Amino acid sequence: MQRDLYTEQVHIEKRAVTFKAVKTLVKDGIIKSNLIPAFAAGFLAVMYYQLSFFQNVPVLLLMTAGTALVIGGVGALNNFYDRDIDKLMESKQNRPSIDGTFKGRDILFIGFSMLIIGEILLFLINSTAGTLGLIAAFGYAVVYSIFAKRHLVSNTVIGAIPGAMPPLIGWAVIDPNLHSIAWAMFIVMFIWQMPHFYGLAIKRSEEYKTAGIPMLPSVKGNLRTKKSIVLWLTLLLFTPVLMVELGTWFVALAVILNAAWLFIGLNQFKPVKDYNRYAGRVFVFSLNYIIIFFVMIIIAGLLVNI
Numbered sequence: 327m328q329r330d331l332y333t334e335q336v337h338i339e340k341r342a343v344t345f346k347a348v349k350t351l352v353k354d355g356i357i358k359s360n361l362i363p364a365f366a367a368g369f370l371a372v373m374y375y376q377l378s379f380f381q382n383v384p385v386l387l388l389m390t391a392g393t394a395l396v397i398g399g400v401g402a403l404n405n406f407y408d409r410d411i412d413k414l415m416e417s418k419q420n421r422p423s424i425d426g427t428f429k430g431r432d433i434l435f436i437g438f439s440m441l442i443i444g445e446i447l448l449f450l451i452n453s454t455a456g457t458l459g460l461i462a463a464f465g466y467a468v469v470y471s472i473f474a475k476r477h478l479v480s481n482t483v484i485g486a487i488p489g490a491m492p493p494l495i496g497w498a499v500i501d502p503n504l505h506s507i508a509w510a511m512f513i514v515m516f517i518w519q520m521p522h523f524y525g526l527a528i529k530r531s532e533e534y535k536t537a538g539i540p541m542l543p544s545v546k547g548n549l550r551t552k553k554s555i556v557l558w559l560t561l562l563l564f565t566p567v568l569m570v571e572l573g574t575w576f577v578a579l580a581v582i583l584n585a586a587w588l589f590i591g592l593n594q595f596k597p598v599k600d601y602n603r604y605a606g607r608v609f610v611f612s613l614n615y616i617i618i619f620f621v622m623i624i625i626a627g628l629l630v631n632i
Contacts, residue, residue, distance in 0.1 A: 347422040351436065353401030357394050359616060360492045364393045366620040366627075367496030367511055373627035375501065382500065388447055389455065389499040393492060395444025396459045402437030403467045406430060411476075411537040417530055448495070454502035455495050462491035479540045482523050490516035510568035511623065517565065518616060520558040521591060524551050525609035528601055548601040552593075555608060559588040572626040579622060587611050 368386045372379050405412070405423040409430070412418035422428050428436075441463055449456030465488030474484040490512045497508035527534065527541040528551055534544040543551040566580035590611050598604045 343422075343427055347427045348436070350420070351402050351405055351422050351428060351433065352398035352440065353405070354398070356401055357397045359613075360397055360489075361390055361394055362617065362620050363511065363515055363623075364492035364496035365390055366623040367493035367508060368499055369496075370507070370623050370627040370630070371497045371500035371505070373630050374505070374507070377500070385451055385499050388451055389496060392444045392447030392451070392455075392459065393495055395440045395447065396463055397444075397492075399437045399439070399441030399444060400463050400467045402433055402440065404471045406433040406437060407467075407471050411539060414537040415530070415533040417533060448499075451499045452502050454498040454504070458491055458495045458498055462488040462495070464488075465491075476539060479542055479545050481540065482520060482527070482542065486516050486519040486523075489519050507569060507571060510565065513568065514562070514565050514619065515616075517558050517562045518612065518619075521555045521587070521608055522612035522616075524555050524558075525605040525607075525612060527551070528605035529609070548598075552591075552598060552601075552604070555591045556588070559584070559591040563588055572623075572630060575629075576622060576626050580619070583615065583618060587615055 365386065368382075368389055369379070372382045372386070405421060408418075409424050412421055412424050418424070423433055445456055445459055445463070448459045466485065470481065470485035470488065474481040478484065493511035493515055494504060494508055497511070498504060501508070524542060528543045528548055531541070531543040531548070534541040542554060563581065563584045566577040566584070569580070570577055587608075590607050593604055
């Protein structure tokens with residue numbers, strides 16, 4: 327276990343624990359962005375099997391709460407383990423895990439409490455949802471954070487596996503057998519993470535070098551990272567064929583959405599002169615993409631039985 331790297335700072339600065347600090351510690355932005363796919367998948371499953379939405383609202387809310395707690399708990403544990411490298415990265419200096427707001431034992435208490443309560447809620451629904459939550463938590467907190475992130479250039483790909491679990495969890499609370507559509511959403515979210523995080527990694531390449539984290543642009547360079555972005559976006563282009571059951575309109579719009587992102591990934595077929603601007607465009611589109619895609623999933627749920 328890492329030692330408390332900021333004990334002295336805590337006593338000097340005496341920072342107050344605020345609601346904002348707690349939200350930052352548990353990575354509330356990541357929680358929100360993952361709850362959209364989880365809820366959308368659960369909603370689609372309800373509609374796909376022609377079940378009553380209102381009768382299933384309690385289980386969907388329970389799933390949403392459990393998933394949020396698991397993600398938040400894992401986020402806090404990740405912040406605990408990353409304190410040593412976060413102190414070296416300029417963009418992480420405001421994290422409450424290193425600025426004196428929380429002691430190490432407090433972070434562990436918050437992280438494990440949220441994780442345990444979240445898992446209890448998911449297992450109350452069914453064992454499949456709970457098990458998927460455990461796999462996601464272990465995959466991110468242990469396999470990715472402790473091992474892959476610090477030792478492998480393929481860390482983003484490895485971390486994308488637990489990161490793509492929310493749609494499976496959402497669908498599992500309605501259908502533990504996990505229909506192929508659930509796996510299709512998992513694949514989309516898995517692929518989505520590569521251009522999303524590679525774009526961010528390009529912008530923070532020097533920080534990762536300083537911290538000794540082998541992110542792709544820090545090790546292989548920006549050109550190599552751009553090629554990987556284009557490769558993953560090309561794969562994403564073909565994923566709508568996995569969801570033809572949702573209708574021709576869905577497939578067509580998904581292809582257009584994917585093609586638009588690929589066009590940005592190719593830098594409009596022009597040479598990249600400023601990789602920071604290029605990475606920014608790829609990253610911003612990724613944020614819009616994940617919202618648009620899962621809103622389309624919800625709409626597909628409304629139309630699937632019409």
